[in-house]
Amino acid sequence: MNLRRLILIAIPYLWLLLFFLIPFGIVLKISLSETAIAIPPYTPTLDLSAGWQGFTAYLSELDFDNFSFLAEDDLYWKAFLSSLTISVVSTLLTLAVGFPIAYGMANAPEEWRPSLMVLVILPFWTSFLIRVYAWMGILSQGGLLNQFLIWTGLIDTPLTILNTNTAVYIGIVYTYLPFMVLPIYATLEKLDNSLLEAAEDLGCSRIQAFWLVTAPLSRPGVIAGCFLVFIPVLGEFVIPSLLGGSGTLMIGKVLWEEFFTNRDWPVASAVAVVLLLILIIPITLFQRNQQAQREADE
Amino acid sequence: MKLIRFALAFSLTLSAGMAMAEEVRVYNWSDYIDEELLKKFEDETGVKLIYDVFDSNDVLETKLLAGSSGYDVVVPSASFLQRQIQAGVFQPLDQEKLPNSKNLWDLIKQRTAPYDPDNAYSVNYMWGTTGIGVNVDKVREALGDDAPIDSLELVFNPKYMEKLAACGVHFLDASAEMIPAALTYIGEDPKTQDTDIIAKTEPVLMAVRPYVTKFHSSEYINALANGDICVAFGYSGDILQARDRADEAENGVTIAYNAPKEGAVMWFDQMAIPADAPNPDAAHKFLNFMMDPENMAAASNYVYYANGNLASQEFLEEDVITDTAIYPNEETLKSLYTTIAWVPRTQRYVTRLWTKIKSGT
Numbered sequence: 001m002n003l004r005r006l007i008l009i010a011i012p013y014l015w016l017l018l019f020f021l022i023p024f025g026i027v028l029k030i031s032l033s034e035t036a037i038a039i040p041p042y043t044p045t046l047d048l049s050a051g052w053q054g055f056t057a058y059l060s061e062l063d064f065d066n067f068s069f070l071a072e073d074d075l076y077w078k079a080f081l082s083s084l085t086i087s088v089v090s091t092l093l094t095l096a097v098g099f100p101i102a103y104g105m106a107n108a109p110e111e112w113r114p115s116l117m118v119l120v121i122l123p124f125w126t127s128f129l130i131r132v133y134a135w136m137g138i139l140s141q142g143g144l145l146n147q148f149l150i151w152t153g154l155i156d157t158p159l160t161i162l163n164t165n166t167a168v169y170i171g172i173v174y175t176y177l178p179f180m181v182l183p184i185y186a187t188l189e190k191l192d193n194s195l196l197e198a199a200e201d202l203g204c205s206r207i208q209a210f211w212l213v214t215a216p217l218s219r220p221g222v223i224a225g226c227f228l229v230f231i232p233v234l235g236e237f238v239i240p241s242l243l244g245g246s247g248t249l250m251i252g253k254v255l256w257e258e259f260f261t262n263r264d265w266p267v268a269s270a271v272a273v274v275l276l277l278i279l280i281i282p283i284t285l286f287q288r289n290q291q292a293q294r295e296a297d298e
Numbered sequence: 299m300k301l302i303r304f305a306l307a308f309s310l311t312l313s314a315g316m317a318m319a320e321e322v323r324v325y326n327w328s329d330y331i332d333e334e335l336l337k338k339f340e341d342e343t344g345v346k347l348i349y350d351v352f353d354s355n356d357v358l359e360t361k362l363l364a365g366s367s368g369y370d371v372v373v374p375s376a377s378f379l380q381r382q383i384q385a386g387v388f389q390p391l392d393q394e395k396l397p398n399s400k401n402l403w404d405l406i407k408q409r410t411a412p413y414d415p416d417n418a419y420s421v422n423y424m425w426g427t428t429g430i431g432v433n434v435d436k437v438r439e440a441l442g443d444d445a446p447i448d449s450l451e452l453v454f455n456p457k458y459m460e461k462l463a464a465c466g467v468h469f470l471d472a473s474a475e476m477i478p479a480a481l482t483y484i485g486e487d488p489k490t491q492d493t494d495i496i497a498k499t500e501p502v503l504m505a506v507r508p509y510v511t512k513f514h515s516s517e518y519i520n521a522l523a524n525g526d527i528c529v530a531f532g533y534s535g536d537i538l539q540a541r542d543r544a545d546e547a548e549n550g551v552t553i554a555y556n557a558p559k560e561g562a563v564m565w566f567d568q569m570a571i572p573a574d575a576p577n578p579d580a581a582h583k584f585l586n587f588m589m590d591p592e593n594m595a596a597a598s599n600y601v602y603y604a605n606g607n608l609a610s611q612e613f614l615e616e617d618v619i620t621d622t623a624i625y626p627n628e629e630t631l632k633s634l635y636t637t638i639a640w641v642p643r644t645q646r647y648v649t650r651l652w653t654k655i656k657s658g659t
Contacts, residue, residue, distance in 0.1 A: 246657065
């Protein structure tokens with residue numbers, strides 16, 4: 001009995017060890033080394049055959065230079081800040097678009113709901129990369145959107161949308177929308193309609209009832225949706241590099257450049273470690289919120 | 299377009315049959331070969347060919363430096379190759395397995411020797427220049443008939459760039475090409491390793507940066523051909539491919555390429571075999587196949603780049619061999635310069651500068 005329990009507990013920890021702690025340890029190790037022209041392109045590398053002595057010699061060669069380098073150079077802070085801004089803004093935008101969709105779905109006739117659900121998930125059946133490429137075709141100077149706007153006579157000269165931050169926001173909102181809609185829909189669907197009826201019986205207008213009943217009760221879904229969008233967007237690389245322009249500065253791109261263009265694996269790893277530390281804050285908050293929710297439910 | 303080609307290459311390798319035991323994995327630049335050649339190679343040698351593409355030296359180098367890339371033949375640019383040889387990435391070529399090397403062009407071998415002494419590790423695939431591609435009509439519209447389309451002024455003088463911004467300008471996302479060009483523009487030695495001198499390019503590039511639509515190393519082929527942008531600072535053959543695609547599409551876009559008259563970077567893409575290549579034997583077969591004059595000519599006829607194979611010149615199409623944008627005349631050839639890899643300290647400074655320029659911070 002006890003053994004079974006132990007195994008059950010061990011599995012998630014083993015998972016964490018294999019897929020988080022060990023890779024993180026490797027990244028941390030690289031972040032403490034120096035670049036070199038070699039395979040792999042950093043030094044020192046750990047030579048296991050040298051035994052304990054080799055290990056201590058190896059440890060003595062590691063240092064935190066790369067982290068102090070990050071602190072000295074304002075590029076990294078600017079990139080972190082800019083990523084943070086883009087993440088916050090696009091999370092709010094996604095919420096603004098996603099909430100009405102989820103609300104509409106939850107209030108639709110019951111027999112429609114499964115098909116609406118499928119419609120929200122449907123875009124996932126196409127590769128994410130192809131959908132972003134499709135946006136490049138829509139937003140470009142000679143693209144569908146500009147052709148349409150010129151045809152309607154709203155504009156005379158094509159708008160420059162592709163390769164700007166606007167395009168990045170469009171791409172992010174589009175891509176992450178289902179992650180916002182689904183958790184909100186889940187909470188709204190469970191909402192007891194008699195509460196709204198009671199509110200109205202007690203003299204609330206429909207709008208008041210929404211703010212006093214629906215909004216607070218949908219909070220867990222909203223928070224879950226926001227985190228599901230915010231966390232991946234912070235490290236997003238594909239959307240800004242395909243839709244963004246030269247002025248779009250995001251930490252994912254900086255990381256890519258350090259790794260590929262600079263061949264500076266140690267600094268790239270240091271950036272990754274810092275990014276992770278920054279991400280841990282919202283993730284912990286999310287965990288706390290989930291736990292508080294669970295306790296409240298019980 | 300690229301997707302279609304990719305799918306084609308993919309299905310080609312699939313249809314080649316599973317029975318063939320020997321296979322060779324080639325990693326080359328995107329849009330850089332006539333796919334017919336891949337099929338011909340498989341038919342002639344019976345070796346299964348798996349062809350994969352990249353669009354920047356950085357991506358290739360990272361894969362090579364990580365080790366066990368799994369590729370048998372890779373095609374880095376010479377200045378990158380130089381550093382990769384130092385890192386021990388490649389194996390020396392076995393000349394006995396390469397009888398076709400007699401067809402090579404001594405002039406090009408001499409020019410690649412500074413990167414790869416005695417050409418011991420690599421064979422030239424293509425070479426070209428880095429310069430300015432323009433959409434002739436749109437640039438004239440923006441700047442008038444006397445627009446300096448053959449001069450670095452066009453891309454580094456804010457006076458012109460300001461007016462070109464509206465119709466779109468792409469720069470290569472490659473500091474190894476852009477920094478030497480900017481150094482040439484301000485009259486400094488493009489090969490300098492001195493960071494104080496390289497620093498002088500910052501105000502020049504920063505001044506025109508706001509007018510650059512995008513820094514990217516391959517998108518400009520389509521963007522130029524479609525008329526989405528009017529100027530690209532890019533690789534000669536890519537711009538000539540854009541010219542060709544625009545001609546084929548008959549969309550009224552006329553593209554012209556010029557190597558800047560102030561001097562242009564001459565670059566070389568070199569075929570080499572990684573030290574840990576799974577099948578070096580087949581790799582040599584591929585290299586030897588590509589050094590066949592007719593095959594090399596077919597590749598050049600398709601991609602509009604000059605090659606380092608003298609014997610191939612008689613098989614080149616008229617519009618390739620006579621085009622001075624592809625095979626420059628003696629005089630231009632003299633004004634072309636080669637760059638060498640930066641030492642690590644300079645390299646770090648340059649990439650940092652480049653990130654700063656691209657992001658405008």
